[in-house]
Amino acid sequence: MTEFRCLLVKPLQPDAPPGSPTELVLTTQPAEALPPGEVTIQVSHSSLNYKDAMASRGHPGVVKRLPHIPGIDAAGVVLESSAPQVNAGDPVLVTGYDLGQGHWGGWSELIRVPATWVVPLPPTLSARQAMSLGTAGFTAAQSVLALQQHDVLPGSGPVVVTGATGGVGSLAVRMLAQLGYEVTAITGKAEQHAALRQAGASQIMSRHDIQLNAHKPLLSAQWAGGIDTVGGDLLPWLLRGCQYGGCVTACGLVAGSDLAMSVYPFLLRGVSLCGIASADCPRERRERIWQLLSQAWKLEDTDSWVTDVDWQELPHQIERMLDGQVVGRTVLHTG
Numbered sequence: 001m002t003e004f005r006c007l008l009v010k011p012l013q014p015d016a017p018p019g020s021p022t023e024l025v026l027t028t029q030p031a032e033a034l035p036p037g038e039v040t041i042q043v044s045h046s047s048l049n050y051k052d053a054m055a056s057r058g059h060p061g062v063v064k065r066l067p068h069i070p071g072i073d074a075a076g077v078v079l080e081s082s083a084p085q086v087n088a089g090d091p092v093l094v095t096g097y098d099l100g101q102g103h104w105g106g107w108s109e110l111i112r113v114p115a116t117w118v119v120p121l122p123p124t125l126s127a128r129q130a131m132s133l134g135t136a137g138f139t140a141a142q143s144v145l146a147l148q149q150h151d152v153l154p155g156s157g158p159v160v161v162t163g164a165t166g167g168v169g170s171l172a173v174r175m176l177a178q179l180g181y182e183v184t185a186i187t188g189k190a191e192q193h194a195a196l197r198q199a200g201a202s203q204i205m206s207r208h209d210i211q212l213n214a215h216k217p218l219l220s221a222q223w224a225g226g227i228d229t230v231g232g233d234l235l236p237w238l239l240r241g242c243q244y245g246g247c248v249t250a251c252g253l254v255a256g257s258d259l260a261m262s263v264y265p266f267l268l269r270g271v272s273l274c275g276i277a278s279a280d281c282p283r284e285r286r287e288r289i290w291q292l293l294s295q296a297w298k299l300e301d302t303d304s305w306v307t308d309v310d311w312q313e314l315p316h317q318i319e320r321m322l323d324g325q326v327v328g329r330t331v332l333h334t335g
């Protein structure tokens with residue numbers, strides 16, 4: 001392949017300074033423009049994560065230089081490899097590291113990456129299934145694993161998931177319910193309550209109706225733990241309402257990046273706040289997570305939570321994500 005199709009973010013005005021307005025265009029690039037790396041992959045599927053939506057707007061917190069190809073997830077088949085552990089023809093996936101941030105990403109027919117980023121596609125997952133999980137599924141699984149490691153187990157009591165209809169949130173609800181947890185889903189979408197019950201949530205709360213009582217250092221101890229995907233006011237609300245020994249994982253910031261609370265939940269109830277960082281997850285844990293996602297924690301019924309899009313349909317889905325309207329996961333078919 002001498003050239004490849006991709007969605008490219010470029011400045012509206014050539015030579016504009018960082019942070020200036022950008023546009024996202026469907027275009028072709030010559031293969032020699034790909035970044036350096038030992039492995040070239042023909043991408044069949046990618047996905048849409050919140051970070052990709054920000055990258056599509058040239059957000060300087062995500063995109064390091066322009067022009068740029070977003071897409072922090074990719075799955076496909078190896079075209080060429082100079083690394084002994086990866087062979088041409090291998091079905092593979094890449095999530096995180098610098099893909100789609102400092103390095104051209106998966107919204108592309110081709111990616112070229114370091115061999116250390118490449119994970120064999122688990123035999124029980126198709127490329128589409130792997131991308132229906134992507135970084136969101138990987139992050140949900142990391143969060144569930146962290147709760148288990150802090151002894152928040154099925155039977156410990158109700159576990160809250162915020163941003164419950166989003167990519168990470170919706171997969172966390174499904175994983176927890178499948179593992180036997182009692183799940184309370186918090187959502188801003190009134191029309192999605194029935195779907196969340198179907199996904200396994202036993203209680204649904206509207207995020208607009210939550211009494212934050214922000215002045216109180218502690219709230220009544222209701223929750224065994226939580227998976228927070230939004231930050232803002234909900235993360236401290238959740239921590240202040242945890243039972244003794246509870247644990248809350250934090251991975252997201254769609255509602256804000258500041259953490260406004262006292263230390264009382266940590267000092268008086270032994271509550272843990274556990275950070276989740278998927279991009280640089282070490283290799284051994286990364287492979288363990290993909291093993292769980294493809295075997296013991298494998299989610300079925302993919303069609304009920306995945307929206308499949310092509311090149312032309314992705315920009316509209318990006319708008320909807322930035323407006324908080326996307327439900328579940330979006331898979332981009334690049335082939």
Ligand SMILES: NC(=O)c1ccc[n+]([C@@H]2O[C@H](COP(=O)([O-])OP(=O)(O)OC[C@H]3O[C@@H](n4cnc5c(N)ncnc54)[C@H](OP(=O)(O)O)[C@@H]3O)[C@@H](O)[C@H]2O)c1
Nearest residue numbers: 050163164165166167168187188252253254255277278324
């Ligand atoms: N740390 C990591 O390694 C890591 C990995 C993956 C993702 N993330 C982060 O996790 C977050 C979620 O990512 P995602 O890909 O799942 O995004 P997403 O699909 O857009 O989901 C975010 C969800 O948050 C809720 N939401 C939107 N605006 C909100 C607001 N103003 N206040 C409260 N809730 C709001 C919505 O769900 P409801 O309508 O149901 O409330 C929305 O669907 C992002 O911040 C992302 O950057 C971090």
